[in-house]
Each structure stands twice: as C-alpha cells, then as structure tokens.
C-alpha cells in the first residue's frame with residue numbers, strides 16, 4: 001500500500017474535521033435530551049411510562065458514549081495527520097510492529113527515534129475513505145476487538 005499523499009492527507013483532515021463538528025453537535029443535543037428525560041422521570045407517576053423513559057435514556061447515553069469514543073478516535077487521527085500522533089496517519093501500528101519484528105533478525109536496530117511507525121504498513125485507501133479515523137487495518141482491528149472482548 002502506498003503512503004497517503006499530501007493531497008490525500010488534506011482531504012482526510014477536512015473530512016475528519018467535518019465529522020468532528022457534526023458529532024460534537026450531536027452529543028450536545030443528545031445530552032440535553034437525556035437530561036430532559038431524567039427531569040421528567042421525577043414527575044411521572046405511571047410505572048410503565050417510567051420504564052420506557054429509562055430505556056430511552058439508557059439508549060441515548062449509550063449513543064453518547066459511542067460518539068465520545070468516536071470523537072476521541074477522530075482527534076487522535078487529526079493528531080496523526082499533524083505529525084503529533086503515536087504513529088504516522090494511515091499506517092497500522094500493528095503491521096509496523098510485525099514488519100519490525102521480521103526485520104530485527106537481519107537489521108541492527110536503527111537509533112532513529114520513532115522508527116516504530118515504519119511506514120510500510122499503510123492501511124488500504126478504501127478503508128481510510130470509509131473510516132478515516134481507523135487506527136488499524138481490518139485484520140488487526142479484528143484482533144484488537146477480540147482482545148478487548150476477552151479482557
């Protein structure tokens with residue numbers, strides 16, 4: 001996979017910034033709604049209604065949680081584009097680790113700091129266009145999710 005070009009990085013940056021402002025707006029209005037629902041709970045006498053409200057509220061809070069997680073991922077991706085991330089934007093750090101491990105056999109470790117992000121591990125463009133804040137390639141995303149479930 002080729003490394004993303006400057007033009008592509010600019011495009012992802014614009015996309016991520018747009019998604020970030022959309023999500024931030026959503027979280028704000030959802031939080032207001034969840035709050036309003038909890039205020040109503042206090043004055044509702046019917047148990048059945050209360051049950052529904054609690055369900056709605058839980059659903060809403062779940063959405064907020066996911067959106068906040070996504071916002072975090074977008075901010076991280078923007079950091080990577082700005083060269084302030086833990087690895088270069090568009091690279092899969094786990095692929096980089098694998099490549100590094102393979103190379104270690106024959107190559108003396110380079111003194112250069114940050115060589116960890118060894119950019120031969122680029123995530124396919126189609127994936128980045130669909131999910132610009134992706135941290136890993138599809139294969140390693142699955143590994144990561146399995147690890148999280150079993151943790």
Ligand SMILES: [Zn+2]
Nearest residue numbers: 092095137140
């Ligand atoms: Zn990978």
